[in-house]
Amino acid sequence: MHSVELHQYVSLTVDGILFGISVDYIEDVIFTPHMTHVPRADPMICGLLNLRGRIVTALDFGMVLNVSTEVNTKRVMSIIVEIEGALYSLLVDSVGDVITLVPSLLEKTPSNVEEQWRHYSLGVFYSGEKLLIVLDEKKIFSNLFAN
Helix, strand or coil: CCCEEEEEEEEEEEEEEEEEEEEEEEEEECCCCCCCCCCCCCCCCEEEECCCCCCEEEEHHHHHCCCCCCCCCCCCCEEEEECCCEEEEEEEEEEEEEEEEEEHCCCCCCCCCHHHHHHEEEEEEEEEEEEEECHHHHHHHHHHHHC
């Protein structure tokens, strides 16, 4: 018998768009706590959080993905990820279910999806009537911290 490789993704929404991010990168999912403003920071940095004694940089995930052009201070959920030993909070509108997928079910990202998202996606998955854009975290994070 052949074993089937499965991948798990947390579904999340940003400005009404459904994305999936691998559970391999996620440390925690929390309601966004109070943040401390950082003067003169990059516009996508919403502030700093204290998570169990560790300082976490909060990023507006809509701006990271070029979905939004301005920081949305009403994003209520934080997906905590660890990148190169540092914790970051990706602020999103909502967090949904964990979806388990067989990689072969991912379809090529359609050409009518914006170039930025096609570059950042591993593919798409149709769940009922909804389109889930599965993100390539390695590309997102390497581009984010390349500056």
